[in-house]
Amino acid sequence: MTNSFALTTRAFSALADPTRRAVFERLADGPRAVGELARDLPVSRPAVSQHLKVLREAGLVTDRPDGARRVYQIDPQGLGQIRAWLDRFWDEALEAFKAEVERTEVEIQEDEELTPP
Amino acid sequence: MTNSFALTTRAFSALADPTRRAVFERLADGPRAVGELARDLPVSRPAVSQHLKVLREAGLVTDRPDGARRVYQIDPQGLGQIRAWLDRFWDEALEAFKAEVERTEVEIQEDEELTPP
DNA sequence: GACAGAGGTTAGCCATTGCTTACGGTAAGT
DNA sequence: ACTTACCGTAAGCAATGGCTAACCTCTGTC
Numbered sequence: 677m678t679n680s681f682a683l684t685t686r687a688f689s690a691l692a693d694p695t696r697r698a699v700f701e702r703l704a705d706g707p708r709a710v711g712e713l714a715r716d717l718p719v720s721r722p723a724v725s726q727h728l729k730v731l732r733e734a735g736l737v738t739d740r741p742d743g744a745r746r747v748y749q750i751d752p753q754g755l756g757q758i759r760a761w762l763d764r765f766w767d768e769a770l771e772a773f774k775a776e777v778e779r780t781e782v783e784i785q786e787d788e789e790l791t792p793p
Numbered sequence: 794m795t796n797s798f799a800l801t802t803r804a805f806s807a808l809a810d811p812t813r814r815a816v817f818e819r820l821a822d823g824p825r826a827v828g829e830l831a832r833d834l835p836v837s838r839p840a841v842s843q844h845l846k847v848l849r850e851a852g853l854v855t856d857r858p859d860g861a862r863r864v865y866q867i868d869p870q871g872l873g874q875i876r877a878w879l880d881r882f883w884d885e886a887l888e889a890f891k892a893e894v895e896r897t898e899v900e901i902q903e904d905e906e907l908t909p910p
Numbered sequence: 911g912a913c914a915g916a917g918g919t920t921a922g923c924c925a926t927t928g929c930t931t932a933c934g935g936t937a938a939g940t
Numbered sequence: 941a942c943t944t945a946c947c948g949t950a951a952g953c954a955a956t957g958g959c960t961a962a963c964c965t966c967t968g969t970c
Contacts, residue, residue, distance in 0.1 A: 682811070684814075685809060685810075685811055685814075688805055688806075688808045688809040688814075689805075689806070689809035689810075691805045692802060692805040692806035692809045693802075694799070694802055697801075697802075697805075700882075701882070704882050704885045704886045705885075750886045752886060752887055755879065755882065755883065755886060758875075758879060759879060759883070762872065762875060762876060762879065765817075765818070765821050765872065766872065766876070768821045768822075769821045769867045769869060769872060770869055
């Protein structure tokens with residue numbers, strides 16, 4: 677398989693494309709068929725089909741046959757993937773940022789002490 | 794300026810690259826200089842410099858001169874951008890997903906009624 | 911069975927990207 | 941002043957990505 681790199685990479689790069697995010701946002705309202713999605717998007721139907729393939733391989737959507745059509749819907753797994761990565765760095769990054777702000781403020785304070793009126 | 798597309802796109806595509814995520818994860822531990830980051834990464838220093846430029850334009854890091862060096866640190870704004878997008882679809886997507894699961898279960902239940910022993 | 915509608919796949923084109931090498935610029939040490 | 945260390949930028953290249961047009965498959969209908 678082409679599973680040589682993380683799902684996180686696939687999820688992020690899938691949502692990095694504006695057209696793909698537009699498709700995903702349409703699906704957040706509820707399940708849609710391919711042609712239905714392509715109808716109000718500025719790209720062709722095959723393009724939408726390719727985007728859906730990327731979204732599916734990223735765990736962001738699932739597909740299910742419905743007669744001659746094929747219905748796509750949101751898969752929470754992909755969003756969970758990103759949210760997990762985000763949460764892992766959310767507190768840590770904010771902590772590092774806040775610590776740095778405080779450190780800088782201390783430096784400024786020290787500078788003020790070194791230059792009294 | 795080249796501000797023609799959304800910060801959300803820039804933030805997602807910035808974190809889509811594995812090397813760039815590695816840089817960002819290093820910075821989550823605290824501020825680092827460029828060469829310091831490049832030392833334990835499998836790419837050259839200019840490559841890291843270019844990655845940092847992308848991260849900066851995405852609002853994910855800030856830079857500050859420190860003598861001959863240049864120190865980079867996390868900027869919470871970028872992560873907030875992604876988190877905002879995520880939160881906007883988190884409940885909505887889960888809602889749509891759950892509704893679909895229930896709908897499918899009802900269909901199965903109806904099928905079972907149509908095929909009694 | 912022929913036909914039409916829906917959708918996945920391929921080939922090819924053009925733009926973007928991630929990388930290295932080479933260069934230029936600035937800051938500290940001597 | 942000369943040198944050394946640190947860093948950004950430009951040029952060039954191989955690889956990837958997004959798109960369209962053309963093809964093929966499958967389903968439902970007459």
